Amino acid sequence: MSQMLQSLSRRSFLAGAAASGAIVVLHPFSARAQANQAHLRIMETTDIHVNVLPYDYYADKPNDTMGLSRTASLIDAVRKEATNAMLIDNGDLLQGNPMGDYIAYEKGMKEGDLHPVMKGMNLLGYDCSTLGNHEFNYGLSFLDKVLAGANFPFVCANLVRGTELAANPRDDKLYLKPYIILDKTIKDGSGGEHPIKIGVIGFVPPQIMMWDAKHLTGNVVTRDIVEAAKAWVPEIKEAGADVVIALSHSGIDIKQGDMMENASFFLAGVDGIDAVFTGHQHLVFPGKKDFQDLEAVDTQSGTLQGKPAVMAGFWGSHMGLIDLLLERDGSKWKVVSATSEARPIFNRVEKDNVPTVADDQRIVDALKEDHEATLKYVRTPVGKTSAPLHSYFALVADDPSVQIVSQAQTWYIKDMLKDTEYKDLPVLSAAAPFKSGGRGGADYYTDVPVGDVAIKNVADLYLYPNTVQAVAITGAQVKEWLEMSVGIFNAVEAGKTDQKLINSDFPSYNFDVIDGVSYKIDLSQKPKYDPKGAVLNAGSNRIVDLMFDGKPIDPAAKFVVATNNYRAGGGGNFPEINGSKVIFQAPDTNRDVIVRYIIDQGTINPAADDNWTFAPLEGTTVIFETGPKAKEFIASVKSVKIEPAGEGADGFAKYRIML
Known part of the structure; x- marks a missing residue:
């Protein structure tokens, strides 16, 4: 014992x-x-x-x-x-x-x-x-x-x-x-x-x-x-x-x-x-x-x-x-x-x-x-990380714990499709934070320090034994995918301070970040979709400045998006994302792909590339809660200005974002 x-x-x-x-x-x-x-x-x-x-x-x-x-x-x-x-x-x-x-x-x-x-x-x-x-x-x-x-x-x-x-x-x-x-x-x-x-x-x-x-x-x-x-x-x-x-x-x-x-x-x-x-x-x-x-x-x-x-x-x-x-x-x-x-x-x-x-x-x-x-199994090192892997700010800024998942998925899918009819299509990657507080509590976050990465850390990055899948969709569908994702944010009133940012009824595992494009989120717009994928505000457009390769995305252009079997099969009710769009079903789990990617790279660099952020709203601030240990990493967040805002409930800490 x-x-x-x-x-x-x-x-x-x-x-x-x-x-x-x-x-x-x-x-x-x-x-x-x-x-x-x-x-x-x-x-x-x-x-x-x-x-x-x-x-x-x-x-x-x-x-x-x-x-x-x-x-x-x-x-x-x-x-x-x-x-x-x-x-x-x-x-x-x-x-x-x-x-x-x-x-x-x-x-x-x-x-x-x-x-x-x-x-x-x-x-x-x-x-x-x-x-x-x-x-x-x-x-x-x-x-x-x-x-x-x-x-x-x-x-x-x-x-x-x-x-x-x-x-x-x-x-x-x-x-x-x-x-x-x-x-x-x-x-x-x-x-x-x-x-x-x-x-x-x-x-x-x-x-x-x-x-x-x-x-x-x-x-x-x-x-x-x-x-x-x-x-x-x-x-x-x-x-x-x-x-x-x-x-x-x-x-x-x-x-x-x-x-x-x-x-x-x-x-x-x-x-x-x-x-x-x-x-x-x-x-x-x-x-x-x-x-x-x-x-x-x-x-x-x-x-x-x-x-x-x-x-x-x-x-x-x-x-x-x-x-x-x-x-x-x-x-x-x-x-x-x-x-x-x-x-x-x-x-x-x-x-x-x-x-x-x-x-x-x-x-x-x-x-x-x-x-x-199990202890012996989870403590086995598979590689190293040159930067901390944490998810304390995964819901409010581009994040290293999500970034590494996307890097691994992109690496894998490009290799899997290199000899197929889809080899010339650009590959994007969709990934969501799994451990981001919420109902899991104030300690429910990924937190891997610089140094060895073990199997337990990879399991921590990706909680579920999902398998990798890829879908082929248009630029317009990429935008709608993101519109659904950003339903996690409440609408805010420009010029008003300390408004609640996160809709607690929206699961964090449905907050997909799509890597390979850049975009801003206009919080003054109402959510287009509700947490179950039903249209709430058909005319709303929260995703602005959506760019691919430095240019506005072409709504008609074709893209491959690496994701998991849950999302590709229609999980989360994302608009037009279902089994009919699947072009590749991997035999490997997302976790296994992450492990193989880390082994291949030896040392990974999970630094966020800040491909998404919030659109500026003059004189506007929002409040969100995260784990108390987040204060150790606040300086690493570059895409938004964050400051402590006191204690939250049940052990959480409050933070303020200046929009």
């Missing part, structure tokens, strides 16, 4: 012991249940992303905000608060940190191998899980080998084998069982025991067909989540289920449409479903911050269209809890009341994250070898 994890466990235990105390308080449903009533508590984990231990492999240090081993310590306490309890997971287990990549790319999965995630989950007694979109990142064969090691079932009602959907969803040849009925024994308020049938159905975002096309095309197809639910839930009821719960690896959105990515709100409206467990968006529900002011979404009581629902953060940060008060109606049970809660594994105290629980030592011990092997 590494010394770092040992010290982490000791620190966690002390903090957890102080926070938890010794008093167990029964949930009101257990305390007041009558002879014909019973309290059922259902616990959720979601979006673990291989963070089984409280260790940030990118930063190579312990982290008190993550880890299934911490969430696991809530389980016993939660079970003691209730007469009856069960545990489920909502997907996105297998990808998201270097341990996942180590198992998939370095160690591999042979028949009979037990994945580290399954080692931890099997110890905790899960009743069921569904699939998340990131389960498919390493291919179906890998997924099958992992699932074979689970001591609990996986269900998914909208993932279909083959290439076609049946006319009736019930006739689909599904990849997994659509649902399972768990036969349980439940204790009522007087201590009597009775049988109960609990139906569990699962769903995955249909967009996996776009995000992981290279693994899935020709092998599976997906069906609309709500359509699948309406077909299968009646069958679950016909099979005798007393209670039906939905494991929806899908977020919360109240704008209805077909094949929705975030369909949990409308799933809650399906007759027969009693509770909805959500995820995917890495947010918390119920709570005080996320999903406020959405109609029929009650963020205080935790209901969607009146049905109890929960979303338990990400990386093990929370445990989701839905409590059901059941009442017997003859030989059947029905839900008569419900509460919902997202319980955290840490609290923010002043500027520190203070753990509320200790590690479950069983999990720490079970993953000892996997942890040590």
Whole structure:
């Protein structure tokens, strides 16, 4: 066992012991249940992303905000608060940190191998899980080998084998069982025991067909989540289920449409479903911050269209809890009341994250070898950098962490296309910052010092195992791509000071910087597109002075743009960017290309070339937040004038830009 994890466990235990105390308080449903009533508590984990231990492999240090081993310590306490309890997971287990990549790319999965995630989950007694979109990142064969090691079932009602959907969803040849009925024994308020049938159905975002096309095309197809639910839930009821719960690896959105990515709100409206467990968006529900002011979404009581629902953060940060008060109606049970809660594994105290629980030592011990092997894997040097690689200003200025990704993509695509019909087209490169604070917190930034660059640093630069793709588009489409990207910025009023710059609803991974052209962003113009790609202001033109090779870009000219499979396949809903524009699909991940580029160069020079900036607005200032360590790099930003502007919330620092 590494010394770092040992010290982490000791620190966690002390903090957890102080926070938890010794008093167990029964949930009101257990305390007041009558002879014909019973309290059922259902616990959720979601979006673990291989963070089984409280260790940030990118930063190579312990982290008190993550880890299934911490969430696991809530389980016993939660079970003691209730007469009856069960545990489920909502997907996105297998990808998201270097341990996942180590198992998939370095160690591999042979028949009979037990994945580290399954080692931890099997110890905790899960009743069921569904699939998340990131389960498919390493291919179906890998997924099958992992699932074979689970001591609990996986269900998914909208993932279909083959290439076609049946006319009736019930006739689909599904990849997994659509649902399972768990036969349980439940204790009522007087201590009597009775049988109960609990139906569990699962769903995955249909967009996996776009995000992981290279693994899935020709092998599976997906069906609309709500359509699948309406077909299968009646069958679950016909099979005798007393209670039906939905494991929806899908977020919360109240704008209805077909094949929705975030369909949990409308799933809650399906007759027969009693509770909805959500995820995917890495947010918390119920709570005080996320999903406020959405109609029929009650963020205080935790209901969607009146049905109890929960979303338990990400990386093990929370445990989701839905409590059901059941009442017997003859030989059947029905839900008569419900509460919902997202319980955290840490609290923010002043500027520190203070753990509320200790590690479950069983999990720490079970993953000892996997942890040590991952540390060795991520610490392997692959080259050097002559300048710091950081992302503290990635959303407000041309940035070295994005620059190196674009340099590597351009280098790779030029080589791949040199003997093709596209060899004479200019190659641009689109890349976005992945670690730029936001919901990840004030420490969620890339920060690689001058000197050796290791695999952990490359994984830090590029979080996802996307593959490189290239699209062929026009100069006009390049401009619209950028118009969509700069929707991350709020419109500002000329001459007004200290206006909020960043739209927090716009994901940073959709803020593409396109290298190979130069441009300015006019913030006095309103965004042309909303965060989902819908046109907001058709006449708006925020991208000005768009130049290629020192001249205004020709709208009709053809360009190749290097990007990733997510964007090239239509991810983010960028205007006219979809699979029809793809001219090259690489077998290599973007991370592998970056590693190969660094090895080829020996020493990289990631200095930003300042190909984009904000258009001047006299007398105008804007405010943005970044990590407190940004002050060490403020002098390196040349394209905009930045100055400190005080402390922000939750450990962030405020900065001011003079436009």
